Amino acid sequence: MxxxxxxxxxxxxxxxxxxxxxxxxxxxxxxxxxxxxxxxxxxxxxxxxxxxxxxxxxxxxxxxxxxxxxxxxxxxxxxxxxxxxxxxxxxxxxxxxxxxxxxxxxxxxxxxxxxxxxxxxxxxxxxxxxxxxxxxxxxxxxxxxxxxxxxxxxxxxxxxxxxxxxxxxxxxxxxxxxxxxxxxxxxxxxxxxxxxxxxxxxxxxxxxxxxxxxxxxxxxxxxxxxxxxxxxxxxxxxxxxxxxxxxxxxxxxxxxxxxxxxxxxxxxxxxxxxxxxxxxxxxxxxKKKFDRPDVSIDGIYPDFQIIKGGPCVHCYGRTKIMLDDLLAENFPDNANVTNVFVGINPKQIPVEQIKGKALFIGDCAISTAANLRYALGDRAICVDGCPPIASVHRELDKLRAEQEKKK
Ligand code: SF4
Missing domain, CATH: 3.40.50.11440 (LarA, N-terminal domain)
Structure with missing residues (x-):
């Protein structure tokens, strides 16, 4: 060439x-x-x-x-x-x-x-x-x-x-x-x-x-x-x-x-x-064969029910980062987060099926699952942004502060 x-x-x-x-x-x-x-x-x-x-x-x-x-x-x-x-x-x-x-x-x-x-x-x-x-x-x-x-x-x-x-x-x-x-x-x-x-x-x-x-x-x-x-x-x-x-x-x-x-x-x-x-x-x-970045989130977080719409790699990755942090920092009961919604049009399950708090990760999920969010009231946590970056830290900090208060 x-x-x-x-x-x-x-x-x-x-x-x-x-x-x-x-x-x-x-x-x-x-x-x-x-x-x-x-x-x-x-x-x-x-x-x-x-x-x-x-x-x-x-x-x-x-x-x-x-x-x-x-x-x-x-x-x-x-x-x-x-x-x-x-x-x-x-x-x-x-x-x-x-x-x-x-x-x-x-x-x-x-x-x-x-x-x-x-x-x-x-x-x-x-x-x-x-x-x-x-x-x-x-x-x-x-x-x-x-x-x-x-x-x-x-x-x-x-x-x-x-x-x-x-x-x-x-x-x-x-x-x-x-x-x-x-x-x-x-x-x-x-x-x-x-x-x-x-x-x-x-x-x-x-x-x-x-x-x-x-x-x-x-x-x-x-x-x-x-x-x-x-x-x-x-x-x-x-x-x-x-x-x-x-x-x-x-x-x-x-x-x-x-x-x-x-x-x-x-x-x-x-x-x-x-x-x-x-x-x-x-x-x-x-040279050495490195593991490639893998942002798949299916089947590896049994503690959370993850409902995906059509997220792109940015929201997948940040979902993974947030859930890994929640688990790694060993929040008692995962800070009572039970559900995660991410991407465009995630399936909106009946509100009574959600036992704890729900994360809505990214502007796509926040806007397209708005009805469910309203129904959940203060159990809905909005990790806003496209992609959600600073808000990941902000919401983790809030959850951390809540845990501290409970001690
Ligand atoms: S909020 Fe932005 S980054 Fe997240 S899935 Fe939608 S388009 Fe992608």
């Missing part, structure tokens, strides 16, 4: 004996060394995945970020920033949610990394977002983007290696969801999310991507999957190629991933496996 892109290079190194700095340095050296990307005196912005206040693989390993900070200073950087806006912290902007962005920065160990290395934390939620024109945007003609991502001379993206129940994988490309304010993240987390993020990549140019593949996540990523020990670091000047190789590491074909297909078609980067040179470890030696 004839390609419009030059051949690109992706490096893969193994972390041995916990020598993370050495593995990160080796991966970067294989794609030209840090001096190729960071000139003396340059300011550098590091964008790890700080989506949640949880340890890796939900977020980027702080030890990998620390190694990258060190490499940047060794190359002569005058300043190194570490910044992100977590997934739906929502507390500041929407008034709901369990954490602020700063909670995430502290709990993921990034504040400590900054303290130990001299890097500077940029809490995107507390900093500025600048409404930015996107001349080649397919969906977005403009977007509010974290100012530092636009203004810092060198950008280094440091994603984690994970599957994702909505986008199949979450790697370098998807990691830029965190450069938006919360209400945009919520609004956009449905149709065409990857096209919107690809549009962002048209105005935020990335110099280098370094993937933390120490412990990866398979299955119901980006938060609720299971861990896979991989001990890998990958690097590339071409983020799309890195995403392609990282997908293949998980035995997910690069061509299966929508974000990669769109990105290479729209000039973001190469990402064609037959046009990529892999250096360092061999792909065949490191």
């Amino acid at each position: 004839k390609h419009k892109y030059e051949r690109t290079t992706v490096s893969i190194t193994k972390v041995r004996d916990e020598k993370i700095y050495e593995a990160v340095k080796a991966a970067v050296d294989l794609v030209g060394g840090m001096q190729r990307y960071v000139r003396k005196g340059a300011e550098v912005m590091l964008k790890p995945n700080l989506a949640y206040p949880y340890p890796p693989p939900a977020t980027t390993d702080p030890r990998v970020v620390k190694a990258v900070v060190k490499l940047c200073f060794e190359a002569g950087a005058s300043k190194v920033y570490i910044g992100d806006s977590s997934a739906y912290s929502c507390k500041k902007i929407l008034g709901v949610g369990r954490w602020t962005n700063w909670d995430v920065i502290e709990k993921t160990g990034m504040a400590k990394v900054a303290e130990e290395t001299g890097a500077v934390i940029v809490d995107f939620d507390e900093d500025e977002f600048v409404m930015t024109q996107i001349p080649d945007g397919v969906i977005l003609q403009e977007a509010p983007i974290a100012k530092r991502m636009l203004e810092t001379e060198v950008i280094i993206n440091i994603p984690a290696l994970k599957t994702h129940f909505e986008t199949l994988v979450t790697l370098g490309l998807k990691n830029y969801h965190g450069i938006l304010p919360d209400h945009y993240k919520v609004q956009w987390h449905k149709d065409e999310i990857m096209q919107k993020i690809i549009d962002l990549h048209k105005v935020v140019k990335t110099d280098l991507t370094i993937l933390d593949g120490m412990v990866a996540m398979q299955g119901l990523g980006p938060r609720c999957g299971t861990n896979v020990q991989m001990d890998l670091i990958m690097a590339s000047a071409d983020m799309v190629s890195l995403d392609a190789v990282a997908s293949e590491v998980m035995e997910i074909g690069a061509d299966e991933v929508e974000s990669i297909r769109i990105a290479r078609m729209q000039g973001i980067g190469n990402g064609f496996m037959d046009n990529i040179d892999i250096v360092g470890e061999k792909l065949d030696d490191v």
Whole structure:
């Protein structure tokens, strides 16, 4: 196949004996060394995945970020920033949610990394977002983007290696969801999310991507999957190629991933496996078959009667997250939730058949099962939104508070 892109290079190194700095340095050296990307005196912005206040693989390993900070200073950087806006912290902007962005920065160990290395934390939620024109945007003609991502001379993206129940994988490309304010993240987390993020990549140019593949996540990523020990670091000047190789590491074909297909078609980067040179470890030696995200909810929650209309993947996934949380946190009697309605036109069973509370998950269920909701009165819990994101946390918090009161 004839390609419009030059051949690109992706490096893969193994972390041995916990020598993370050495593995990160080796991966970067294989794609030209840090001096190729960071000139003396340059300011550098590091964008790890700080989506949640949880340890890796939900977020980027702080030890990998620390190694990258060190490499940047060794190359002569005058300043190194570490910044992100977590997934739906929502507390500041929407008034709901369990954490602020700063909670995430502290709990993921990034504040400590900054303290130990001299890097500077940029809490995107507390900093500025600048409404930015996107001349080649397919969906977005403009977007509010974290100012530092636009203004810092060198950008280094440091994603984690994970599957994702909505986008199949979450790697370098998807990691830029965190450069938006919360209400945009919520609004956009449905149709065409990857096209919107690809549009962002048209105005935020990335110099280098370094993937933390120490412990990866398979299955119901980006938060609720299971861990896979991989001990890998990958690097590339071409983020799309890195995403392609990282997908293949998980035995997910690069061509299966929508974000990669769109990105290479729209000039973001190469990402064609037959046009990529892999250096360092061999792909065949490191790849592992990851569990794919599975959002099916039938037959696995005997504690709840789930009645589905025609939900899409977004509401399936969030139903799963909510029920898993209810069960994992061991609410007494599952907080008296007995029924779950999700999707368009779920069958409306007689109200007397509902013994406890009922969750109506997503705007589709809330609007099309309105009669049943009214009949249930305060036993109906509306997890609103399309998709319902912040409301999942809000309603779980309310249930938690009710349990506390009862104690
Ligand atoms: S509310 Fe409806 S359209 Fe929106 S995410 Fe849920 S099922 Fe999909």
